[in-house]
Amino acid sequence: MKINLEELRIQFSGKEILKGVTLEFPAGKFTGLIGPNGSGKSTMLKCIYRILQPDRGAIYIDGKALEEYSVRETARKQAVLAQHNYYNFDFEVLDVVLMGRSPYKRPMEADDEEDYAIARECLAVVGMSAFAHSSFALLSGGEQQRIMLARALAQKTECLILDEPTNHLDIKYQLQLLNIVKSRKLTVVAALHDLNIAAAYCDMLVAMKNGSIVKIGTPQEVLTREFIHEMYEVESEIIRRSDGRILIVYE
Numbered sequence: 001m002k003i004n005l006e007e008l009r010i011q012f013s014g015k016e017i018l019k020g021v022t023l024e025f026p027a028g029k030f031t032g033l034i035g036p037n038g039s040g041k042s043t044m045l046k047c048i049y050r051i052l053q054p055d056r057g058a059i060y061i062d063g064k065a066l067e068e069y070s071v072r073e074t075a076r077k078q079a080v081l082a083q084h085n086y087y088n089f090d091f092e093v094l095d096v097v098l099m100g101r102s103p104y105k106r107p108m109e110a111d112d113e114e115d116y117a118i119a120r121e122c123l124a125v126v127g128m129s130a131f132a133h134s135s136f137a138l139l140s141g142g143e144q145q146r147i148m149l150a151r152a153l154a155q156k157t158e159c160l161i162l163d164e165p166t167n168h169l170d171i172k173y174q175l176q177l178l179n180i181v182k183s184r185k186l187t188v189v190a191a192l193h194d195l196n197i198a199a200a201y202c203d204m205l206v207a208m209k210n211g212s213i214v215k216i217g218t219p220q221e222v223l224t225r226e227f228i229h230e231m232y233e234v235e236s237e238i239i240r241r242s243d244g245r246i247l248i249v250y251e
Contacts, residue, residue, distance in 0.1 A: 001062055001077060001158035001187045002027045003048060008057035010043060017043045018054070019211040027158075030181075030188040032202035034195065034222075036232060039208040041191040045163045048189070049080045075103035078159040079152035081145075083167050093139070093147055094132040097122055100154030122150040126180055142173030149177055153184070162190035166197070199223055199246050207231060220246055 003025040010018045018040050025031050033041040046052040048059055050071065059066040061077055069077065079100070089096055097119040098111050105111070111119075123129045126146040131139065136147060145165065152160060160181060166174040174194075178201050181188055192198045198205060199219040207215040207222055209231060215222050223246060228236045235251040 003159070003187070003189065004060040004063075005044070005048075006058045006060070008044065008047060008054050008059065010047065010052060010054045017211050018047075020057070021211075021213060023206060023213060023216075025187065025189050026204070027187050028185060029203040030190070030201055031204045031206060032198040033189070033191045033206050033208060034193075034198050034231075035208035035214075038210075040211040041208055042163055044208075045161055045189065045191055049078060049161050049163075050074060072103050075155060075157075077157055078161055079155040079157045080161045080163065081149055081152045081165045082163040083165060089136045091136050092132070093128065093134050093136050094119055094123070096136050096147055097150045097154050100151040103155060118156065119150075119154050122153040123147075125153060126150045127176070142169050142176075145169060145173060145177060146180075149180060157186070159187040159189070160184070162188065162192075164191045164193065167193065195223060195228070195248050199248065220244070223248060 005021050005023045008018050008021040009016065021040070021044060033044065035041055043052065047054050050066070061069065066074070098115060100122070101111060101115040101118065120129065120132065123132055126149055128143065128146055128150065131143065136144065139147065162181065166177060169177070174197065178197065182201055190202070192202075202219055205217065205219055205222040206213055207227070214231070215227065223238065225236055225238055228234065228248070237249045237251060239247040239249060241247060
């Protein structure tokens with residue numbers, strides 16, 4: 001699934017947050033959005049998954065304008081995993097994952113055998129099958145976020161949007177979550193703060209600052225010592241590994 005943005009603009013309280021962003025997210029690639037706080041990453045994603053309405057510009061999914069899709073149709077095209085916030089759902093884990101099947105159900109329609117099979121499959125993918133009948137509210141933060149990923153995967157979409165999903169998670173859970181996402185070979189658009197994680201998982205990076213795109217390319221092309229200093233005002237050393245990937249050491 002391909003996503004295109006054309007001249008996207010949005011402002012809050014007279015301040016322009018996105019300044020005419022034009023961008024293509026290629027199908028089947030893991031694209032990372034990087035940049036300082038307030039650069040517009042999450043605002044852009046919220047426009048794509050319809051939490052925010054841009055003031056100007058257009059968003060296209062597979063060549064069709066976003067507003068031409070119903071909310072249900074959009075939920076069949078893209079799933080969202082947002083920043084973790086220690087949810088307090090008083091449901092069994094399996095029931096939380098089954099919520100991902102709602103875009104395929106009519107009002108008041110019960111879940112069927114196929115829905116349960118998909119939910120259990122997604123729990124297995126995230127390594128949480130043993131918790132199917134546990135209380136979601138009693139799980140740890142990392143466990144809850146894996147369940148929310150299972151719910152997103154249960155939507156069976158071609159695209160997964162990650163809106164800073166690993167914030168506040170231990171490194172173990174960050175890597176588990178991103179390894180699962182990477183293995184699914186979906187179109188992934190992710191706002192990320194950790195540049196080493198972005199370098200390890202992303203096929204392409206889009207660097208943003210003050211509501212505009214300032215650089216696009218592979219991690220090796222974007223994450224240079226000079227550019228990191230320009231973006232974040234910190235010194236760094238770029239270490240190139242034998243497998244071609246890079247590691248950033250801050251000085």
